[in-house]
Amino acid sequence: MEQNKHILRQAIQHLPEYMPKESSWEFISGKIQNKMSSELSDMEQRKPRKDVWEKLSNRLRHETWEEENYDALRIAIRELPNYQAPEVWTEMQQRLHPRKIGLQLENKRWFVGIAASILLIVGLFWIVNPIKTNVEGYTVQYDVEKVEVKPNVLLSEEAEEADLLDYIQYQCASVQLQCEKPYFKDLMQQYQDLTQAEEELKKEISKMPNDQLLKYQIRIRKERVEISKELFQYLAG
Amino acid sequence: MDFKLDKYEEELLSGCLDNKPEMQKALYDRYKDAMYTICYRMMNDDDEAHDVLQDGFIEVFKSLSKFKKQSTLGAWIKTIVVRAALAKIKKQRETVVLHHEQHDQPIIWDENLTGEYLEKGIKELPTGYRAVFTLIEVEGYSHKEVANMLDISEGTSKSQLYHSKKMLQGKLKELMY
Numbered sequence: 001m002e003q004n005k006h007i008l009r010q011a012i013q014h015l016p017e018y019m020p021k022e023s024s025w026e027f028i029s030g031k032i033q034n035k036m037s038s039e040l041s042d043m044e045q046r047k048p049r050k051d052v053w054e055k056l057s058n059r060l061r062h063e064t065w066e067e068e069n070y071d072a073l074r075i076a077i078r079e080l081p082n083y084q085a086p087e088v089w090t091e092m093q094q095r096l097h098p099r100k101i102g103l104q105l106e107n108k109r110w111f112v113g114i115a116a117s118i119l120l121i122v123g124l125f126w127i128v129n130p131i132k133t134n135v136e137g138y139t140v141q142y143d144v145e146k147v148e149v150k151p152n153v154l155l156s157e158e159a160e161e162a163d164l165l166d167y168i169q170y171q172c173a174s175v176q177l178q179c180e181k182p183y184f185k186d187l188m189q190q191y192q193d194l195t196q197a198e199e200e201l202k203k204e205i206s207k208m209p210n211d212q213l214l215k216y217q218i219r220i221r222k223e224r225v226e227i228s229k230e231l232f233q234y235l236a237g
Numbered sequence: 238m239d240f241k242l243d244k245y246e247e248e249l250l251s252g253c254l255d256n257k258p259e260m261q262k263a264l265y266d267r268y269k270d271a272m273y274t275i276c277y278r279m280m281n282d283d284d285e286a287h288d289v290l291q292d293g294f295i296e297v298f299k300s301l302s303k304f305k306k307q308s309t310l311g312a313w314i315k316t317i318v319v320r321a322a323l324a325k326i327k328k329q330r331e332t333v334v335l336h337h338e339q340h341d342q343p344i345i346w347d348e349n350l351t352g353e354y355l356e357k358g359i360k361e362l363p364t365g366y367r368a369v370f371t372l373i374e375v376e377g378y379s380h381k382e383v384a385n386m387l388d389i390s391e392g393t394s395k396s397q398l399y400h401s402k403k404m405l406q407g408k409l410k411e412l413m414y
Contacts, residue, residue, distance in 0.1 A: 067345075067346070068346065069345060069346035069347070069350075072346040073374070077352070078352070079352020079353070080355060081274075081353075082270060082271070082274045083274045085290060088282075089262060091266060092265070094257070096298060177311040180315070180376065181377050205315070213343065
């Protein structure tokens with residue numbers, strides 16, 4: 001049986017703490033270092049081949065040569081002219097379908113001859129027996145309406161960013177060679193970086209709403225929209 | 238990764254595989270200008286670009302069955318046309334000149350550089366340099382792809398690009414000032 005145990009507990013709580021001597025750690029760490037260095041000295045040492053650095057430095061030099069005003073080059077590349085292909089299809093077709101072309105031309109000559117004969121006979125028949133018609137007074141009118149889609153109209157709303165992206169992705173997935181161009185790739189990379197930055201900001205804002213962060217988010221979104229417009233304009237030519 | 242072609246391109250592809258001349262013409266029309274621009278820029282000569290365009294498209298039609306949709310149809314056609322251009326360059330024995338100098342001087346592009354001057358500068362480059370510069374900087378091929386097409390190492394491709402840029406820089410100075 002133990003009585004007044006709480007007094008013991010209180011006393012235990014007030015027992016003094018002692019600090020180790022400052023030299024203790026020095027002693028321990030010295031021991032460890034000695035052990036490690038003796039173990040390390042026992043290990044076999046290997047040296048790299050002499051040409052490794054030479055190859056490495058060559059690669060570094062190739063990959064990191066200095067280039068100033070690279071943007072000026074990128075802009076000039078974007079301005080390079082496009083050329084129209086000359087008419088080479090007929091020659092190509094002859095190479096692709098040599099026999100068919102010969103036959104087609106031969107058939108065409110027969111067809112033209114027969115058609116000319118029929119027209120001559122019908123023409124002579126009309127001259128001899130003119131056809132009487134009751135269709136006088138009818139006139140035919142044509143209305144031509146030209147519908148033009150202006151890319152700028154599509155670009156007016158920020159909310160249409162998703163549509164623009166759909167268009168860009170659709171174009172790139174199918175035909176657009178422009179999408180392979182470095183300028184387009186650079187822009188796309190910028191767009192993706194901004195998207196990622198905005199996602200990260202959104203997470204931060206959800207944890208701790210903050211006016212400054214919201215301002216950043218708005219700025220990033222604006223830049224993103226601008227880049228998506230630029231991507232669209234680039235593809236729309 | 239498989240690329241999804243749009244309905245029209247699927248139609249063109251299947252028509253060309255059935256050897257239908259009208260479909261072949263439509264495919265040719267769709268890509269002829271873009272391909273001719275590459276040919277002309279690489280060959281720097283109207284007649285040669287014309288020949289390469291023909292050879293390239295003939296090869297496209299012959300190889301269409303091998304198109305596995307691992308890139309866009311346009312990118313696939315472009316690679317074949319570029320290879321046709323490179324084959325022509327090799328035939329002319331105007332192979333890429335290899336340099337092994339150190340890359341110790343910076344390349345500085347002039348603020349006033351325009352597309353017009355650049356086009357003139359590219360035209361003045363030797364064939365090999367013109368090809369490497371056009372393929373990498375203008376058409377966006379990687380060093381790995383160019384190395385593969387030219388049968389050289391990636392390091393050589395990088396070195397060639399550096400030298401083509403150095404030379405281009407010199408040519409542009411003469412042209413602009």
